[in-house]
Amino acid sequence: MADGESAYSVILFHTNSAALRAEKILLREGFAIKLIPVPRQLSSDCGIALRFDRSRETRVGEVLEAAGVPIDSIHVLE
Amino acid sequence: MIYLDHAATSWPKPPKVIAAMTDFLERIGGNPGRAGHRLSIEAGRIIYKTREALAELFNAGDPLRVVFTSNATHAINLALHGLLKPGDHVITSGIEHNAVMRPLRFLEQNGVRVSVVPCDGEGIPDPQNFARAVEKSTRLIVIKHACNVTGTMLPVAEISAVARRAGAFLLVDAAQSAGAVPVDMRMMGIDLLAFAGHKGLQGPPGTGGLVIGERVRAEDMTPLTRGGTGSRSESEYQPEDLPDKFESGTLNGAGIAGLGAGVDFVLERGIEAIHAHETALAKMLAEGLGNIPGVRLYGSNDWKRRSAVVSFTSEKYQTSEIGFRLDEEFGILCRVGLHCAPAAHRTIGSFPRGTIRFAPGPQTTAGEIAAAVAAVARILK
The missing domain is CATH 3.40.640.10 (Type I PLP-dependent aspartate aminotransferase-like (Major domain))
Structure with a gap:
């Protein structure tokens, strides 16, 4: 990883259920992902977010859109 | 039981x-x-x-x-x-x-x-x-x-x-x-x-x-x-x-x-298998109870339009008495009365006395159904 580049992207969801649905779909598709507490700098929400390698961001977004999982926002984890 | x-x-x-x-x-x-x-x-x-x-x-x-x-x-x-x-x-x-x-x-x-x-x-x-x-x-x-x-x-x-x-x-x-x-x-x-x-x-x-x-x-x-x-x-x-x-x-x-x-x-x-099993038992119940003199059965005879619930009454005894005796003397547990559905009982003509209801489940056996029919026959003899 070059200086100043982040390794991870994080997706926030409107509900915990949506995050869990996304986890299940992405694991089934073989993505390396992890559910983490929502980073405070991104939101004051008390829920969970999905973290994965930044290089997979486009593909993850496509898979979730195809499955109809509503997402709140995608962030780079600094 | x-x-x-x-x-x-x-x-x-x-x-x-x-x-x-x-x-x-x-x-x-x-x-x-x-x-x-x-x-x-x-x-x-x-x-x-x-x-x-x-x-x-x-x-x-x-x-x-x-x-x-x-x-x-x-x-x-x-x-x-x-x-x-x-x-x-x-x-x-x-x-x-x-x-x-x-x-x-x-x-x-x-x-x-x-x-x-x-x-x-x-x-x-x-x-x-x-x-x-x-x-x-x-x-x-x-x-x-x-x-x-x-x-x-x-x-x-x-x-x-x-x-x-x-x-x-x-x-x-x-x-x-x-x-x-x-x-x-x-x-x-x-x-x-x-x-x-x-x-x-x-x-x-x-x-x-x-x-x-x-x-x-x-x-x-x-x-x-x-x-x-x-x-x-x-x-x-x-x-x-x-x-x-x-x-x-x-x-x-x-x-x-x-x-x-x-x-x-x-x-x-499998939902189809459960439905078929329970329907077969309910049919057995309806046939067996229907052969007991004085028993009146309720609901459709078309088993394609039925779930596995069989309601009946007797001219001889109150529903509550039959239900109590089934429990006390035979260990057979069922539900009697209006089943929280007075409108349904008005529709089928069993209001306000209600019915005795048998409802088998996925684990119920044909032997248990036969025993329940025999018990009702004994009580109504």
Whole structure:
């Protein structure tokens, strides 16, 4: 990883259920992902977010859109 | 002991249901959606898995449209109070349970107009009469799928067609049919499905839910309760997202874990196989009881339109006395009386005395049915 580049992207969801649905779909598709507490700098929400390698961001977004999982926002984890 | 009261609640529960509940309490126990730690996430996964299994069983599509409630009554109240406003019109049938009739009569006192379509002697309403009852302001049609008194199944798809033409939603009370009879929301045109977790789905009491079909938007309904959802916590206003909008407060995690295992049991055994098994037993019951002098049976003879519930009365004794003797002398457990459904009993002509109801389950055997018939014959001799 070059200086100043982040390794991870994080997706926030409107509900915990949506995050869990996304986890299940992405694991089934073989993505390396992890559910983490929502980073405070991104939101004051008390829920969970999905973290994965930044290089997979486009593909993850496509898979979730195809499955109809509503997402709140995608962030780079600094 | 012979347990023939599965229409009230199924028992005994499959061992995997009890194991799933114990596992949830012993090993998991976190509050789903309220923290980011592993036990909270694991609890959330188990609850999500149950949503997924239910969405599959009911062909509902998106698992996030499965809203958990504490029972079918709660789910029906959520749908009725959530959808109907003063000035709206709602149509129902003449054999509904009090879980539907009591909230409807309350709403009627508060400006909602209620039409009741009568049923024939077998408890079946004519879909044409729903079409005749439609008004400009008709917002909802609400019917049960299978009758808890007679087992009669209503023509849901035909009544759904009436609702679609009227621009109204269809709410189906599947308390008796979920897990016992195939329920396909898309094929049957069901917009809102209320189910009990503790009957055919083999889950524990205190579980149930409302499945919100794709035609209904979250904005179309107001919640019964508002509060913490673990989501959008910065806002003091209720979120509009499903399922959170209708699921404030901590869910019954252990119960939902058990329900998930119950749904797995149903999916593994196969809903068609369960329905065929229970129908064969109910037919045996109806034939055996029908041969006893003085027994009157209720409901349709068309077993394609029946779930596995057999109601009967005797000229000789009160229903309560027969039920008591079945329990005391033979260890046979059933339910007697009005079954919380006075409208159904008025329709079939058994009001106010009610009926004796036998309801076999997936584990009931032919030998137990034969013993129950023999016991009734002894009592009525």
